[in-house]
Structure formats: structure tokens, C-alpha cells
Amino acid sequence: MQVALRGSSIKAKPEGVAIAVSVKAVNMVYDGVHAVRSASFDLETGKFLTILGPSGSGKTTLLRLIAGFQRPTSGEIFINGAAVSAVPPHRRSIGMVFQKLALFPHMTAAENVAFPLKMRRSDARDIPARVERYLDMVRLGGYGTRRLHELSGGQQQRVAIARALVFEPDLLLLDEPLAALDRKLREEMQLEFRRIQRELGVTTINVTHDQREALVVSDEIIVMDGGEIQQKARPAETYRSPSNAFVANFIGVTNFLDAPDGERRAIRAEKIRIAPTRDGLDGADTIVEGVVADAIFEGERVVYEVRVASLGDALLRVFDHDPSAHSQLEAGSAVHLGWTAGDVLHFKP
Numbered sequence: 001m002q003v004a005l006r007g008s009s010i011k012a013k014p015e016g017v018a019i020a021v022s023v024k025a026v027n028m029v030y031d032g033v034h035a036v037r038s039a040s041f042d043l044e045t046g047k048f049l050t051i052l053g054p055s056g057s058g059k060t061t062l063l064r065l066i067a068g069f070q071r072p073t074s075g076e077i078f079i080n081g082a083a084v085s086a087v088p089p090h091r092r093s094i095g096m097v098f099q100k101l102a103l104f105p106h107m108t109a110a111e112n113v114a115f116p117l118k119m120r121r122s123d124a125r126d127i128p129a130r131v132e133r134y135l136d137m138v139r140l141g142g143y144g145t146r147r148l149h150e151l152s153g154g155q156q157q158r159v160a161i162a163r164a165l166v167f168e169p170d171l172l173l174l175d176e177p178l179a180a181l182d183r184k185l186r187e188e189m190q191l192e193f194r195r196i197q198r199e200l201g202v203t204t205i206n207v208t209h210d211q212r213e214a215l216v217v218s219d220e221i222i223v224m225d226g227g228e229i230q231q232k233a234r235p236a237e238t239y240r241s242p243s244n245a246f247v248a249n250f251i252g253v254t255n256f257l258d259a260p261d262g263e264r265r266a267i268r269a270e271k272i273r274i275a276p277t278r279d280g281l282d283g284a285d286t287i288v289e290g291v292v293a294d295a296i297f298e299g300e301r302v303v304y305e306v307r308v309a310s311l312g313d314a315l316l317r318v319f320d321h322d323p324s325a326h327s328q329l330e331a332g333s334a335v336h337l338g339w340t341a342g343d344v345l346h347f348k349p
């Protein structure tokens, strides 16, 4: 019953909620490849949606359909209530930032940001102030006269964001714009996207295969696999109540245990406690014995791989977030693992 109701269309929408993007029964078939299958979802105005999925799952195709670079094989897309399949990209009021930034290298930062305003024939008298405002917003106030090669990768990224937003589009589309950045800068820019998006309230759709990014930046996450939407939910719900085994496996680290009734049971690596003896596992309602196959020290946590004979020699991954509670257990150590029934996820076959 619970499964039948999840994500169903009978959920009443609160009165007065504006829908910025509505994707209805969209299919995209390339020569023999069904890249997007029966995709349907609504996105409320002002929300930050991330489309998350492995390589080839159809994320970029779905984004390109919304942008208007391609027309769906069937189905329709609505932006602010209007069907857009016949509307070319430049008439859709969409700002975009892609991995390849496509900035103009010979222009200054300010000239790059001014470009969309000139294309749209904005009043020339208003342009400098508007450009300055958006450079300030991305924390590049005072950098307007720099040429692109005089800016760092992260600063160029900010120019691209300012350029995508300066004409105040209805929708911002991001296609892995951070993928090429190193980890620290990427994490900083994720928070930056979030801050700017909240400040402006611009409806945003972001494509990534980085689950951490999806959890950090989004109001909602769509998880795709094989061209199909697997789940659309808020980050915490996606994490805590994945709709199927694929989602559970893709987000977070999950151990799957096959039950005799064909059901798949899953337990998150951080929900398993580990101790040398049973005494360290007070409160656990399932306790199994195992042998440490590997122990990886990661600073704030230790990742254990534990072989459990009573579970068909399953190799369970366990995160120990309090490594100081007992000394690190070495490979070959006999250990006990414990968890509570409430932490086990159940998936029907």
C-alpha cells in the first residue's frame, strides 16, 4: 500500500504554489536508444532541483530537452504554464552554465557579463550598473576590467554564473559546471551556487553524477537510471527512504542482504556498529560475528570491510565515526557487528 502511494499523482498540491517547469510524459528516442522514458515531474518556482544519475542515465538529455536544444520524441514540456516544444532555446528565458564555460577569452569579465544584455538589446545606459551588480553578487566586484586569462578557474566560473543570471532568466540550467574543478573549489562553488540561488530565488535545474553535491545544494533530487526517473524527493527523504534498491545503492553506501523470501534488505554502512565483543553493542537487536577483511583510516572515520560467514560470507561495509572509542581493529580481527531492525531498508523483489 505504501509503495503504491509513494510519489503518486493524487497528492494534492497546496493552493497557490506556482509551477515553473512541468515535464509531462516525455520520451526521447535517438537511433534505437531510449534515452528518456516517460519522464513526468513538476518543479515549483524558486526551487533548486538536481537531476542525479550514473553516466548514460539520460540526465543531460532531459536537461537539453528543457533547454530546447532538442525536441522530445513525444510528450510536452511547460515553462511557466506555456508549452515550449516549438520555442527555440534563445526564446525560453533560460540562463545556462555548462562544464565548458564558453566565455569569450578576449573580453574582460564585465564584457562577458554584458554580452547577453547587448544580445537582448537592453538599454545601454542600464548595462554597466547591472553588470556591476551581478559581478558583486558572485563576489567579483572590482574585477570587471580583468581579462579572462587573468582570472582563476573558480573566478571564471563566477563570471559564467553572472553571465547566466544578468538578464534575469526564468530558469537557470546547470550541466556539471563544477566537474572540472578540484574538490575543495568544487565544494566551495556548490555552496556559492546555493547562496546565489537563494538570494535571487531563481528556479534552477542542476545535472550531476555527484551524490554529495546533490544532497548539499538541492531542494529536491530526481534520481535517474536507464532513462527513467526512479525517485523525486527532498535530499533527506531520498537518503532515508530510497524508493528502490537502485536509489539506495546510488546514494550513500548500502549493504544488501538477500532474504529467503526474495526481498532485498539493505543497511547503511553508518548504521552498523562494530566492536571487538558483544558488550560494546548494547541496544542492537541483531548481532553477527565477522572477521575484518580491511580497515581504512580516513581521518574522521574508519571504513571497515567485514566478512560475515553467517550471511553467506557477505562482505559488509561499516563506517565507524568514533574511531577513538576503541583502538582501530586490524585486518584479521574477530569482531561483532550490530544494528537495529528499524534501520533496515526493505525492497520488494
Ligand SMILES: Nc1ncnc2c1ncn2[C@@H]1O[C@H](COP(=O)(O)OP(=O)(O)OP(=O)(O)O)[C@@H](O)[C@H]1O
Residues within 6 Å of the ligand: 030, 031, 033, 034, 035, 053, 054, 055, 056, 057, 058, 059, 060, 061, 062, 209
Ligand atoms: N545525440 C545522441 N545520439 C544518440 N544517442 C545519444 C545521443 N545523446 C545521448 N545519447 C544516448 O542517450 C543515453 C543517455 O545519454 P545522456 O547524455 O543523456 O546521459 P547522462 O546521464 O547525461 O550521462 P553522462 O553523465 O555521461 O553525461 C546514452 O545511452 C547516450 O549514449
